[in-house]
Structures are given as structure tokens and as C-alpha cells.
Amino acid sequence: MIQIENLTKYYKDFCAVDKINLNISKGEILGLLGPNGAGKTTILRMLTGYFKPDSGTIKVKNFQMPDDTLKIKSLIGYLPESAPLYHNMLVYDYLDYVAKLRGMNDKQKRYDRFLQLSELCGLSSIMARPIGNLSKGLKQRVGIAHAMLTDPEILVLDEPTSGLDPNQIAEIRNIIRTIGKEKTIIFSTHILSEAEATCDRIAIINKGRVVADDTTSNLKQSVKQDSYIKLSLRGTSGEDAYILLDKISPDITVQQTEPSEKDAISFEIKSKENQDIRSLIYMKIKKTDWIICEFKKQSQDLEKIFQTLTREQN
Secondary structure (H helix, E strand, O other), X not given: OEEEEEEEEEEOOEEEEEEEEEEXXXXXXXXXXXXXXXXXXXXXXXXXXXXXXXXXXXXXXXXXXXXXXXXXXXXXXXXXXXXXXXXXOEHHHHHHHHHHHOOOOOHHHHHHHHHHHHHHHOOHHHOOOEHHHOOHHHHHHHHHHHHHOOOOOEEEEEOOOOOOOHHHHHHHHHHHHHHHOOOEEEEEXXXXXXXXXXXXXXXXXXXXXXXXXXOHHHHHHHOOOOEEEEEEEEOOOHHHXXXXXXXXXXXXXXXXXXXXXXXXXXXXXXXXXXXOOHHHHHHHHHOOOOEEEEEEEEOOOHHHHHHHHHHHOO
């Protein structure tokens, strides 16, 4: 449904997006995952026609930018990171105002659409409230309703859960999943758990480039599966423990981390693929009077995949 080829964007001498290629199928939920400044917002702004790329092509269905920009915009509902809401207006009045701007001139059709969106986005109880008095989570719901007013085929959301509390994030996630049953959705985030819980597919962006593009399960299989061990100790200093652990094998990497318990010291120990060195670690510690508070092997999760892929590009 959407084809992006060799998309490039410069800000003066800085390359924000570097020859991006993405294909997005109809009905797919694609998450653009990346650190701050990776180029996610710039990609979305070019896709929605707000920024003109320096090179590359964007095709949506049978249309191509820049010749068919207005037609492509008519297919897309867009929610920027900072939702463009008029805080002095009531929710109903604001949606009515935007609907008229979008050419929805039939009053009954507008009303019917508001009923659908109020149910979908959970707005029924706040339609008569000023937008300025709403929490950020409720404002995001209003922003999603705004983006969905004309029933677009594609929904583009830039950091839709940024700054929300866990309950609000769960609510927005449920809305996205519900919409995703009928729409194509592209949204950006730097929250790893959000991408994993919501998306059919994840494209990891770093320094303007796609460094990975696949389902979460396939990403976990494609990245080299190093073995990670989490270890917390009491009764020793960080320096002494590091020296002992680092001498166990030349094939391991020892890194001190934030302590998991009070008065404890914690380490993350990485060894080569399929190499389990827990017995070696235990036998070394057994010869001391140190206390083991935590000792477990960790699986390769999305966070470690993200760190690995973005670190390799630095």
C-alpha cells in the first residue's frame, strides 16, 4: 500500500534521513522505533506531505508525491507529537470545526461520525468539556479522533504515548489496536515495550537509517544470541567482584549495573552465543564468603536487540 524508496532529507549539511526504504502493507501496524533524533519524525512528516524530501520517492496506492500530494493527504490521518488542539474550545465544538474544514458539510453525517469516534476513543463523557481542562491522555484521544474524522485509510501517529502514565498508555494502545483491525497504522515511538505490544512489524531507525525491519520474533532470531547473566552480590566491593569475574574467561564481558537490592552490587555478564558459564561463576564465588542475592540467565529481549543494533551503528 505504501512504498518508500531511497528517501533522503538534509537539514543544511546534516543528513536526518539517509536513503530509507520501507514497504507497508494494507492493514499493517508498523512501529518506527529509534532513539531521540534518529529521524522518525522527519520520515513521518515527509510521508504526510509536510516536508519535501531532497531525494527518493513516496508512493501510496496508485499515487506518488509530489504530483499527487493532495490525494495522498486525503488518504492519511495524521497526529503530530504535539497535538494541534485549540484549548479554549469544547471537545465537540473543536471536532465540529475541524470536520467542517475537512469538507464534512452534512450535519447529520458529522453527528453520526462524532458518535462513532466518541465510542472508539472514549470521548462520550468529555464532549462538553474545554480541551484545556483535559489531562494529556484525554487530549491524545481527542487528537486521534481529529486524525480519524474523515475515516482515512492510513493513520500516522508521532509518539502517541509520549508523556503518558502507564494507564493512559494502555488506553491509547487499545485504541490503536482497535483501529488497526481496519486501518493501516504507522506510529513512531522510543518506548520498546510499546512497539513490541502494539505492532505487527518494527523498523528500527538509527542515525537516519533503517538498521532492522521485521517482526519482533524474527528480530530476536536474526540478532546474534549472546548469553546474558544477571548477578547481584553482597559482602564484597564492586572492584574485587569485577576482578574475580573478569578473570573467569576471556570470552566474557563484565559490566557493573545499577544494584537490584540495597547494599548489593550488580553485574551483567555477557558470554558468547550458546555458552552458559553459570557453573564457572558459581564455583568461583563459592570459594569466597560473598552472598549471592540474584543469579539468573536473561533472554535476548527487544531492549537488548535495540541496544545492540543502535550501538553497532555508532
